[in-house]
Amino acid sequence: MKDLENIPAVMEEIGQRAKAAAVVLATASPEAKTLALTSAAQAVWDNRADILEANAKDLAFGAEKGLSDAMMDRLMLDEARIGAICDGLRAVAAQQDPVGEVIEEWDRPNGLHIRRVRTPLGVIGVIYESRPNVTADAGALCLKSGNAVILRGGSESFHSSGALHRCLVEGLKEAKLPEDAIQLVPTRDRAAVQAMLTMTGTIDVIVPRGGKGLVGLVQREARVPVFAHLEGIVHIYIDKDADPEKALRVVMNAKTRRTGICGAAECLLVHEDAADTIGQGVIRALLEKGVEVRADPALQSVSGTVPADDTDWGFEFLAMVMAAKQVKDLSEAIEHIRKYGSQHTDCIITEDDAAAERFFAELDSAILMRNASTQFADGGEFGMGAEIGIATGKMHARGPVGATQLTSFKYLVEGDGVTRA
Incomplete structure (x- = not known):
């Protein structure tokens, strides 16, 4: 990793590593992804004392910043919430792998056999505030759907997110998948967010999860496509x-x-x-x-x-x-x-x-x-295991964004030497 003082260089390196990892993940077996997630769940539980210690640092930071009661509640972890994070990871692991699913299949009079199948989006950037559980949810859903992910958590949840991220990496190692498949931006510097919004060469979609200010900033300034998660009125x-x-x-x-x-x-x-x-x-x-x-x-x-x-x-x-x-x-x-x-x-x-x-x-x-x-109104309650956010836009993904919603599709067309007149 380059000097953290040079944020554009740091983000460029993260992006390139994510892009390389995405190539491997696109053809990773369902069994490997399942093993990575179940191993990560166990790592979270085994390391819960360290996670709670990290969360205490974040809560102290949040109190010093004068966060509202609602924001402090979002930030706070306890053993029950850590247990819920583990349950979410296992629930995503147990879901059917969406990659390669045949959505539609048909034959044409011209001799073509056509299949429309699910394929990963590539590299997903997730920018979120306060809630450290998003680290685990977003990492799990992106991995399940065959996508690499770059996570940029809020400054308030910096330590908690880091502790959870280390557990996700343990899962990737256990499954022999690229560690760069799930990366956490290693700085609180807001310049990292600005960089992500313009990384059109390496990030395929940005998912903002937070308040109106954050989502508005992303929508205004992103050059990368955005799945908007707007306020819940x-x-x-x-x-x-x-x-x-x-x-x-x-x-x-x-x-x-x-x-x-x-x-x-x-x-x-x-x-x-x-x-x-x-x-x-x-x-x-x-x-x-x-x-x-x-x-x-x-x-x-x-x-x-x-x-x-x-x-x-x-x-x-x-x-x-x-x-x-x-x-x-x-x-x-x-x-x-x-x-x-x-x-x-x-x-x-x-x-x-x-x-x-x-x-x-x-x-x-x-x-x-x-x-x-x-x-x-929650992906877990909808049976998705977890969610990366509630998309309020009308393009591509809408409502709870689970693993299936983090895929696109491609057409596989087969013939037997047929030509077009």
Whole structure:
């Protein structure tokens, strides 16, 4: 590795090494990739004391920087979360290998036999903030899909990410796969991010995972294609035909289980016919749990709410704060979500099938739910083992990005000496 003072040279070397590793990974056997991931999972568990020690350094750094409670929660590791990281690695390992999968196959009258098969993207750059578990998730998913990856974690998770990365490398060694298949940028210097955004010769796609500032920077300045993971301005709409018990259970979990994740609910919309019978009870329960509810005038009759202002609509709080608004019907709810949502995840609570079908048809969020907590907006919960992010764009990958979404495809065309007239 070159002198870390020369960031462009460092990143160029990392990129070239990743590109060479990607060539090997593209034809690596499913068995080798599985062994690398299961070995990495064991290494994470065996080294959990070292990982927690590294995480303590990061937490001290984050406290010194004045990180918010939500960011500190994202940063924090404990034995249970390390166990979940191990489970995620093993879950990805157990999945069917997507590389080489025949997506479609057909014969043509001209004598051609055509197959469309999955192929790796090549080299993926992942730029993320705070959450050290992304190191393991992104490394695992890229490896499973036959891609080399360059990881640039946040400055806050520098030590934790480094400790987890060493475990991933142990897995690669065990499986005799290139160690350069999973590389971690070895500096906090922001110049490394700028370099990654312009590495068109070695990086095939960039995945940003973090706040609006990070994603906006990447979208504005990247010359490499981007899978955007934008903020989660998540809405829950309580319809007039909602079941009160389901509404209470779902909203409370969606808001309070973990406030710092992108699937946490940020805005509650209540049909005017359900405001007195369901909405007020849900709002009281939120208040009792310690949530600050910023309500529109129609819902301010609930004691303890505070008046909402225009900036509360379309805002990702990532905290024990929630906006609440009464709407006259489903049409107004849909209109509000279209105006203020981020096309990440939105939910309807209703027993009316027609209302649910209309909600699903007329909104274009990456994830739409009915009678289910938005905290399920997660690749692991979708059966993907883990995710590299929730893509909110409309090109190539959308929603939870798992191993399959990190592949492209190519056409394999065979004939028997056929020629075109």
